[in-house]
Amino acid sequence: MTTTGEVRTEAGGRAGPWWWDRWRGAVLDWGLALASAVECAVEGVSFAERAALPLGVGVVFGAGAGSVLLVRRMWPVAVVLVFIAVAPAQMGYLMGVVGLYTLAASEAPRRIIGALSGMSFAAVFIVWFVETTQGNVRADSAVTGDWFAPFMALTMAIGTTAPPVLLGLYVGARRRLMESLRERADSLERELQLLAERAEERAEWARGEERTRIAREMHDVVAHRVSLMVVHAAALQAVARKDPEKAVRNAALVGDMGRQALTELREMLGVLRSGEEFSSQRRVEPVPLAAVGAAAAAAAAASRAEDESGEGPCLAELEELVGQSAAAGMVVDLSVEGEVRSYAAEVEQTAYRVVQEALTNVHKHAAGAKTHVRLAHRAAEIAMQVENEPPPEPGAAGAARLPSGGNGLLGMKERVAELGGVFVSGSTEAGGFRVSAVIPA
Structure with missing residues (x-):
């Protein structure tokens, strides 16, 4: 089955009856089929007279042949073959023009389109050449001659085959181009959706990494400082009455440890607040999809700003760290x-x-x-x-x-x-x- 490509829908279903994509297409084909049937029925009268057939037979034959145009979208090859078959009866020119256009615009192989177009051209040329030669087409004596019959036949053959075939090829190529563009657009949309999902996964992974890193930093800051504070507090409790001077020193150390812990916590919370402001700004201002992954990486980098700036602890402070433990006993x-x-x-x-x-x-x-x-x-x-x-x-x-x-x-x-x-x-x-x-x- 050869279709024109018009019967496919984007949603995969049909809104019209039978094989029609839309009701508008069905109405158009019914109208063309009716016009073709009337044309062939009228031309069937002349055919019946020339063939010595009853008038009703010619009319019914012509109407039946012309109504084949109704299935042009489903079987354009059949419509063109019917036109070639009835061309010797000098009928069905509307059916031939529309059938050739539909065939050229369809997805049929080019060799089939070329073969049927050539057969239609030959059929029309022969019919008009014979009719003109036999004198059925009268002309003034000043223009009659040997060239008139082939010229008339060639003009009619080209006029009934070339325009519909060329127009059909153009419309078919344009339709295929539009379908290709739609497929590319759908493919791009799917790719963008996948990119968005991957960007969300990367952002979620970055958030998880940041939560782990922040938890690790909080543990390092709080555990060490507070552990020393608890040790000094225990020592302070033990020597508070026996050695007041040592108790004062331990109390001072506890205070120093507490202040250092608070300072480090404030610095870390400051980085977290900066990250929140960054995130809220990104929510307010729309960003392109391609920047989603970069935004996640930027958020992770912003929360690491303290470590990368070199303001965190370093090996030069290791001696002080050991001294704090020594001071704790x-x-x-x-x-x-x-x-x-x-x-x-x-x-x-x-x-x-x-x-x-x-x-x-x-x-x-x-x-x-x-x-x-x-x-x-x-x-x-x-x-x-x-x-x-x-x-x-x-x-x-x-x-x-x-x-x-x-x-x-x-x-x-x-x-x-x-x-x-x-x-x-x-x-x-x-x-x-x-x-x-x-x-x-």
Whole structure:
């Protein structure tokens, strides 16, 4: 079955009867079929006289042949073949013109269109040549001659075949172009939808990463400072009456620790507020779909502004960190190997946090245990190790009653892994605990 392409709908269904796409197309085809049937019926009268047939037979034959135009959208080849068959009877020219146009505009192969157009051209040429030669077409004596018959036949053949075929080819090509453009538009819409979904997934992933990072930062800031505050508070409670001067020093240390913790929390909350303002601005101002992924990355980068700006902790503050633990009563020594040099801010902050969290764990789980902090500067990496001996008293680990969420070691491992480093932690043979990390420089 060869269709013209007009019977397809975008929704996949039909709004008209039978094979018609719309009622408008059905009305048009019924009108053309009626006009063709009337034309062929009138021409059937002359055909009946020439063929010595009853008048009714010629009229019925012509009306039946002309009504074939009704199925032009479904079977344009059949319409053209019927026109070629009735062309010797000098009828069906409307059917031939419309049939050739419909065939040329359809999705039929070009060889079929060319063959049927050539047959129609030949049929019309022969019929008019014969009629003109036999004298059925009268002409004035001044214009009669040998050239008149072929000229008349050629003019009629070209006039009834060339215009409808050329117009049909143009309309068919334009229709296929529009369908191709619609398909491309649908494809682009699907791609944009996929991009939007992927951008939302990337944004959700970025939000999850930021939540994890912020939780890790909050743990590092709060756990260490507050752990030292609790240790100093316990010591303050123990010596408040026996040694007032030491109690004053411990109280001052608690105050310093609290202020440092508040300062770091304010800085972190400031970054979070900046991120909220950034997000609200992005919601108010519409942005192109292509910028959604960039906006998620920008939001993640904005929340990392503090770390990347170099304002966070660094290795130069490691001695102060160890001194704070020593002031809290921990016996801790720091040893540095290799040539001291500066690293990327993220590397120094990660190394600092690893040592900080390891010392916090000693305060929580091995209070009073002697601790060794080792830092090694190597050619292409920096290594750190925090190892504590067993606590002097079995019950010392829980003396300060410090809670533990179990996220410290996991956070340190994630930090080091993000920089391509190696993190190892575990108990020692002597009953202590060791935390080791190596980070590429």
